[in-house]
Amino acid sequence: MIPVFLILLPLLTGIVGFFIKEDNAAKGWALLSAVLTLVVAIAGIYFYPSIQQSFDSAWLPALGSRFTLTMDGMSKMLVLLTAVSFPLIFLATYKNRYKNAGSFYALMLLTQAGLMGVFVANDALLFYFFWELALIPVYFLCSLWGGEKRIAATFKFFIYTFVGSLMMLAGILYLYFQTADHSFAWQSFYAVQMEPSQQSLIFWLFFVAFAIKMPIFPFHTWQPDAYEQSPTATTMVLSGVMVKMGIFAVVKWLIPFFPAAADKYAQIIIVLSVVGMLYASLIAIRQDDIKRLIAYSSIAHIGLMSATLFTNSRVGLEGVMIQMFNHGVNVIGLWIVADAIEQQLGTRKLSELGGLAQKAPVLAILLVVMAFANIALPLTNAFIGEFLMFNGLFSYNIWIAAIAGISIILAAVYTLNMVQKVFYGNTTVVTENAIDISGHIKLALVVLVVVVIALGVYPQPMIDLTKDTVGATMAGK
Amino acid sequence: MNAIILSALLGVVMMFSGIITNNKSVLKYIAAAGLLLLIAANLLDTYALFKININTHGLLSFEKFGLYFNTLAFGATLVYVCLSGSDIEKAGINVAEYFALIFFVLCGISILSGFNGLLMLFLGIEILSIPLYILTGADKRNLKSNEASLKYFLMGSFTTGIMLMGIALFYGATGSFALNAPAIIPTTGGINPSFLQVAALLLLFVAMAFKVSAAPFHFWTPDVYDGAPGVFTSFMATIVKAAGFIAFIRLFQSQSVVLGPTWKIILSFVIIATLLIGNITAVFQQSVKRMLAYSSIAQAGFMLFALFAGNDLAREGIILYSVAYSLATIGIFAVLIKMSDYTFDGFNGLAKKHPVLAFTTTIFLLSLAGIPLTAGFFAKYYMLAAVVKEGGALWLVIIALFFAAVSVYYYFKVIQAMYFKEGDAETTEITGAFKTGLVLLAAFVILIGIWPSIILNGFYF
Numbered sequence: 001m002i003p004v005f006l007i008l009l010p011l012l013t014g015i016v017g018f019f020i021k022e023d024n025a026a027k028g029w030a031l032l033s034a035v036l037t038l039v040v041a042i043a044g045i046y047f048y049p050s051i052q053q054s055f056d057s058a059w060l061p062a063l064g065s066r067f068t069l070t071m072d073g074m075s076k077m078l079v080l081l082t083a084v085s086f087p088l089i090f091l092a093t094y095k096n097r098y099k100n101a102g103s104f105y106a107l108m109l110l111t112q113a114g115l116m117g118v119f120v121a122n123d124a125l126l127f128y129f130f131w132e133l134a135l136i137p138v139y140f141l142c143s144l145w146g147g148e149k150r151i152a153a154t155f156k157f158f159i160y161t162f163v164g165s166l167m168m169l170a171g172i173l174y175l176y177f178q179t180a181d182h183s184f185a186w187q188s189f190y191a192v193q194m195e196p197s198q199q200s201l202i203f204w205l206f207f208v209a210f211a212i213k214m215p216i217f218p219f220h221t222w223q224p225d226a227y228e229q230s231p232t233a234t235t236m237v238l239s240g241v242m243v244k245m246g247i248f249a250v251v252k253w254l255i256p257f258f259p260a261a262a263d264k265y266a267q268i269i270i271v272l273s274v275v276g277m278l279y280a281s282l283i284a285i286r287q288d289d290i291k292r293l294i295a296y297s298s299i300a301h302i303g304l305m306s307a308t309l310f311t312n313s314r315v316g317l318e319g320v321m322i323q324m325f326n327h328g329v330n331v332i333g334l335w336i337v338a339d340a341i342e343q344q345l346g347t348r349k350l351s352e353l354g355g356l357a358q359k360a361p362v363l364a365i366l367l368v369v370m371a372f373a374n375i376a377l378p379l380t381n382a383f384i385g386e387f388l389m390f391n392g393l394f395s396y397n398i399w400i401a402a403i404a405g406i407s408i409i410l411a412a413v414y415t416l417n418m419v420q421k422v423f424y425g426n427t428t429v430v431t432e433n434a435i436d437i438s439g440h441i442k443l444a445l446v447v448l449v450v451v452v453i454a455l456g457v458y459p460q461p462m463i464d465l466t467k468d469t470v471g472a473t474m475a476g477k
Numbered sequence: 478m479n480a481i482i483l484s485a486l487l488g489v490v491m492m493f494s495g496i497i498t499n500n501k502s503v504l505k506y507i508a509a510a511g512l513l514l515l516i517a518a519n520l521l522d523t524y525a526l527f528k529i530n531i532n533t534h535g536l537l538s539f540e541k542f543g544l545y546f547n548t549l550a551f552g553a554t555l556v557y558v559c560l561s562g563s564d565i566e567k568a569g570i571n572v573a574e575y576f577a578l579i580f581f582v583l584c585g586i587s588i589l590s591g592f593n594g595l596l597m598l599f600l601g602i603e604i605l606s607i608p609l610y611i612l613t614g615a616d617k618r619n620l621k622s623n624e625a626s627l628k629y630f631l632m633g634s635f636t637t638g639i640m641l642m643g644i645a646l647f648y649g650a651t652g653s654f655a656l657n658a659p660a661i662i663p664t665t666g667g668i669n670p671s672f673l674q675v676a677a678l679l680l681l682f683v684a685m686a687f688k689v690s691a692a693p694f695h696f697w698t699p700d701v702y703d704g705a706p707g708v709f710t711s712f713m714a715t716i717v718k719a720a721g722f723i724a725f726i727r728l729f730q731s732q733s734v735v736l737g738p739t740w741k742i743i744l745s746f747v748i749i750a751t752l753l754i755g756n757i758t759a760v761f762q763q764s765v766k767r768m769l770a771y772s773s774i775a776q777a778g779f780m781l782f783a784l785f786a787g788n789d790l791a792r793e794g795i796i797l798y799s800v801a802y803s804l805a806t807i808g809i810f811a812v813l814i815k816m817s818d819y820t821f822d823g824f825n826g827l828a829k830k831h832p833v834l835a836f837t838t839t840i841f842l843l844s845l846a847g848i849p850l851t852a853g854f855f856a857k858y859y860m861l862a863a864v865v866k867e868g869g870a871l872w873l874v875i876i877a878l879f880f881a882a883v884s885v886y887y888y889f890k891v892i893q894a895m896y897f898k899e900g901d902a903e904t905t906e907i908t909g910a911f912k913t914g915l916v917l918l919a920a921f922v923i924l925i926g927i928w929p930s931i932i933l934n935g936f937y938f
Contacts, residue, residue: 060928060929060930061930062930062933128849129849129850132848132849132850133849133850136843136848140896143893143896143897144896144897150897151893151897155886155889155893158885158889159882159885159886162882162885163879163882166878166879166881166882167875167878169858169861169878170861170865170871170874170875170878173858173861173862173865173874174865174871176862176865177862177865177866177868201871205875
């Protein structure tokens with residue numbers, strides 16, 4: 001029953017949220033709902049027996065689709081990430097003002113319901129449902145509360161992902177008619193034996209959907225615009241949690257079904273991912289807008305995960321699992337800092353900022369930790385993940401690993417450059433009267449920093465949590 | 478048979494009720510009551526509780542499939558009358574006649590869902606079409622409405638000619654009007670009857686493709702749908718079109734064998750052309766009404782998949798598609814008629830002024846676009862699944878899905894106008910009852926989107 005609660009709780013509280021007229025009440029309601037979801041998630045994952053962690057009920061008997069929800073290690077980890085992210089996001093942006101706050105928070109909660117559904121669905125049709133359900137509220141969030149060019153940017157984002165989803169639907173339909181028992185269950189899909197030649201087309205149909213969502217080069221062009229134009233709270237969800245849908249789906253819904261095709265096309269995908277890493281890193285160096293900088297940096301990080309997925313290496317896959325969680329934590333931290341700066345000073349341009357460390361020392365310290373995590377310095381959580389992933393890449397091909405390694409240096413360049421331009425040097429007209437961040441942002445960032453350091457020193461809990469998924473995925477190959 | 482007789486009678490009743498009462502809104506209630514009666518009579522027929530039997534010598538046959546379609550078509554008409562009834566009153570002066578004509582169209586629909594011989598097909602199509610020509614021209618003082626009516630009438634009669642030609646050739650080939658009649662084996666020389674039959678079927682195909690506005694026989698659609706008064710476009714584009722598809726499928730499910738492999742080639746050409754023209758042209762429209770006309774062509778492209786697959790899944794699918802598409806389109810048109818400006822800009826800022834209207838329209842648009850959790854998703858799903866099940870045409874499915882993505886563009890333009898653009902959307906007066914109706918309809922669309930079985934189980938129970 002736990003996964004049902006995880007979906008229903010945000011869904012129902014979200015629907016109620018539409019009817020809350022008073023802004024502060026809506027904020028409080030959303031925060032309460034998110035905290036409750038977090039409690040349910042932690043209790044469900046760590047304190048309830050595994051029998052409670054799945055759910056199965058008839059849904060569409062004529063189609064062979066059942067309402068089946070299960071949680072394996074990777075699901076649990078991503079459910080945790082989703083559950084942890086939302087309260088922190090609500091907390092960090094607590095003072096932000098939105099028109100029709102009730103609807104804003106309601107849509108945020110609906111997004112959370114969709115995300116939870118994607119991570120726990122074990123039936124392909126159900127998975128597709130949630131995949132779309134997570135997208136629709138985001139479309140409205142970005143279009144209604146976003147920046148100047150929001151409508152065009154969001155529409156591009158929507159069309160991209162929608163085309164991907166439809167391709168996946170064609171793939172799902174094809175696989176469905178190949179199953180012995182005409183069922184959408186994951187197990188039935190897994191049992192389908194396809195000739196390698198048959199696998200290719202269906203593999204790409206699925207892969208395009210996931211590649212757009214991640215996004216990897218050359219499917220990434222929607223991403224910087226969407227991240228920049230969305231309200232920052234939504235951007236946090238997009239980059240912290242939603243991109244993980246793509247990686248999650250590759251591990252759960254792609255590689256197990258098409259092992260032969262995955263091997264066959266591994267090289268193309270790895271090369272594309274690595275090209276994307278370098279390309280995004282180079283562009284990130286040139287950015288003046290903090291949001292765009294983080295967006296491109298995110299493409300680079302995702303590229304590494306996507307490349308590692310196809311190296312067929314156990315260590316690499318462990319790295320991806322850890323990094324999925326860590327990237328979520330780190331990137332949300334960076335967005336919180338960016339949002340704090342923008343809310344207070346009204347600009348995100350590096351060229352207009354400077355000397356903020358004197359005015360806001362606490363923010364500076366917290367950002368530096370987050371920045372170190374973004375570069376994957378030892379003792380931060382990202383170090384262990386990236387180390388394992390590069391290990392996997394190295395065992396696949398030493399040259400590719402070496403080229404991908406350049407992106408680490410580039411990451412240091414753009415991240416430290418950002419830190420320097422924002423916090424050091426002389427104060428500018430804009431930053432002259434800046435003050436330090438208020439309590440709620442501090443609290444959110446401190447929680448994140450604690451997670452960053454704790455998982456950096458002792459990553460074992462994450463490795464243990466996702467052990468079974470790694471084992472099952474590697475055993476299937 | 479119940480439905481055919483009663484709908485014709487009700488048409489006459491409606492005509493005369495215009496003499497008895499001058500109160501326009503009373504007519505609406507009489508019509509609604511008539512529709513309820515019609516549904517009840519049809520249900521009695523379906524469950525063999527009470528049926529009128531007239532020997533038609535095999536020209537009509539009533540199976541569950543056709544009767545169930547009748548129920549749904551009458552139900553959708555009831556929804557339409559409830560939502561847009563007050564706008565029918567405003568369409569012109571002869572309100573009673575409009576309702577009468579709608580009942581005659583329903584009579585045509587009940588024949589089309591039960592025909593078993595080509596003569597009945599012809600009668601059904603004509604009984605269906607002639608009232609539509611009149612309804613299209615209902616707005617007598619509007620030049621566009623007159624033009625649309627004349628255009629529709631001329632093109633329609635021309636197609637009727639083609640259809641009759643096909644029927645004549647069919648009779649020549651088989652010596653019968655019956656759908657399942659085999660071709661006569663020639664004893665002496667002369668023209669090979671199977672050739673005659675192929676020619677007949679191609680002519681019939683053209684005529685039917687015209688009726689369901691499949692490309693390249695779609696040219697009348699945008700002008701007629703745009704020119705006709707909005708209320709009647711709503712009826713034509715939905716329930717009538719669905720009936721056309723039912724007839725199309727009835728005709729070709731037994732006859733497509735005759736055409737052999739050519740059948741699928743012709744059909745895939747028509748499907749791709751319909752999807753292409755419908756979707757691409759809809760993108761460039763300035764008027765929502767005209768966009769909906771092209772979108773109805775595009776939706777026809779999807780419905781043609783039922784013909785392409787021709788299996789059980791397709792038969793279930795066409796029913797679901799008809800319901801999903803009709804309900805959503807009736808809902809959008811009901812809102813559109815209330816707008817004083819039919820362009821996209823006319824919808825600017827509707828969300829602020831009438832949040833209920835904007836929200837329900839969004840649900841309907843999402844359904845037309847085929848987004849999950851709405852009825853439209855399962856409608857498209859069934860169509861595509863039926864084709865994938867037949868095998869060998871995955872490429873066609875992928876093309877269709879690309880066009881489904883294109884359709885998102887123009888449907889979402891309306892959503893963008895309503896929610897994201899500033900403006901002062903002018904509407905006529907919106908009553909509480911109208912809003913309630915819309916909300917109920919939207920809720921039903923979502924309900925089908927979660928449990929399509931509520932529609933599909935009707936086949937089996």
